[in-house]
Amino acid sequence: MIYRLTPLVITIFVLVTLLSSCNNGNKKQKRNSLSELKIEQYLQAPKEKYKPADLKGKAIVLEFWATWCAPCVSMMPHLNSLSRKFEKENIVFISVTNESSEKVEHFLKRNQINGWIGLDTNNSVFRAFEIGYIPQTVLIFPNGKLAAKTKASEVTEDMLNDLLEGSEILLNKKETIRKSTNSKVKEEESKPSFYRINIDTTSRKYGLQRVGKTVLISEAITVKDYLAKAFEVEPYQVLGHDSLLNLGLEVDISTPGMSEDKFREVLINSLKNALFLDIDKSRRNFQAFILTSPNKAVNGLREEKLNVSHASSSKGVFAASSSSIRTLINQVYETTDKIVIDETNLNQRYSWALTYDTLNVLSVFDSLESNLGLKVEKKKRKLDALIVTD
Numbered sequence: 001m002i003y004r005l006t007p008l009v010i011t012i013f014v015l016v017t018l019l020s021s022c023n024n025g026n027k028k029q030k031r032n033s034l035s036e037l038k039i040e041q042y043l044q045a046p047k048e049k050y051k052p053a054d055l056k057g058k059a060i061v062l063e064f065w066a067t068w069c070a071p072c073v074s075m076m077p078h079l080n081s082l083s084r085k086f087e088k089e090n091i092v093f094i095s096v097t098n099e100s101s102e103k104v105e106h107f108l109k110r111n112q113i114n115g116w117i118g119l120d121t122n123n124s125v126f127r128a129f130e131i132g133y134i135p136q137t138v139l140i141f142p143n144g145k146l147a148a149k150t151k152a153s154e155v156t157e158d159m160l161n162d163l164l165e166g167s168e169i170l171l172n173k174k175e176t177i178r179k180s181t182n183s184k185v186k187e188e189e190s191k192p193s194f195y196r197i198n199i200d201t202t203s204r205k206y207g208l209q210r211v212g213k214t215v216l217i218s219e220a221i222t223v224k225d226y227l228a229k230a231f232e233v234e235p236y237q238v239l240g241h242d243s244l245l246n247l248g249l250e251v252d253i254s255t256p257g258m259s260e261d262k263f264r265e266v267l268i269n270s271l272k273n274a275l276f277l278d279i280d281k282s283r284r285n286f287q288a289f290i291l292t293s294p295n296k297a298v299n300g301l302r303e304e305k306l307n308v309s310h311a312s313s314s315k316g317v318f319a320a321s322s323s324s325i326r327t328l329i330n331q332v333y334e335t336t337d338k339i340v341i342d343e344t345n346l347n348q349r350y351s352w353a354l355t356y357d358t359l360n361v362l363s364v365f366d367s368l369e370s371n372l373g374l375k376v377e378k379k380k381r382k383l384d385a386l387i388v389t390d
Helices: 070-085 101-108 124-128 157-165 181-189 223-231 260-275 325-336 363-370
Strands: 041-043 059-064 091-097 116-119 136-140 146-150 196-201 209-212 215-222 248-254 278-292 310-314 317-323 340-342 350-355 375-389
Touching (some): 070 157, 070 310, 070 317, 091 157, 196 260, 310 325, 317 325, 325 350
Parallel strands (some): 091 116
Antiparallel strands (some): 209 215
């Protein structure tokens, strides 16, 4: 069955206000060399303090990372393997993070990093090497000059041999275009504010997304996920034909100044009118994985309250910083496609780094128990459901 949008798809423009922008100051030129490696404190090194000059004559592999960065954690086995192979060579592996020693030491109880760990809590080294995203790898020649910036997955034994010899480092020249939700947000914020309600179908599977109190902008979102956001339910609570629920949408809806309740009504009615949908509520039995925390034990979870939360996932890894158990539940659901219900009564914010077997995604549930100390039981639960028909 093919679903087409009605020509009555609404486009409303109501000018509310104009936003002003300001110019950034001139960016200071960075030298990107060994002299900029001013680490506050080293862990797992022969001593806690080293001046940059102390490391001259050594080839250096700098890996910029964080405990909450799943792609960073997924690269650790590769870097650990290389560090073992070159442990007798004149090369130092340094993993640089802007997090505290307490947080890193908690992470190391369940995760291995070979080599040294450099703490850069004031971000001076991140700024000096112009690190705008992580993970990122910087290679430094024994003479202290910058050899290359790359990613850990591209670093090979041959590349490290060239580094030791001071030879040119040949990188994969294929460029990767980096897009971020933040750039989209800045772009939106630089434009006049309008009421906008635009919905169209798309064949795209992935794209930028911005979600706010009265904003839903997405280059690719399914009908199921759209309705889950609109009704504030989990995607598994949205039931209907797969051909309808998996239909891709490109959405640009923004209603500045509107209440959140009214905004959700706009989301619901816009899609119902566009696709001629009927949506009924019902109670249904669901087979679910129930997550509990006996005696509120947290084990691998580290309680943490920061102003900014981070969460990410990569193949075989979940990681987060200052995030809720709800975030962990979402990571598990997106990977396993299994219904997970939180009955832990853990209401604080936590950090975690959880690994699982990619050949068996259900091993996530074993890791929740063995790594984080949470209990997982498979049970039936009666939950609200949205029955969607056209």
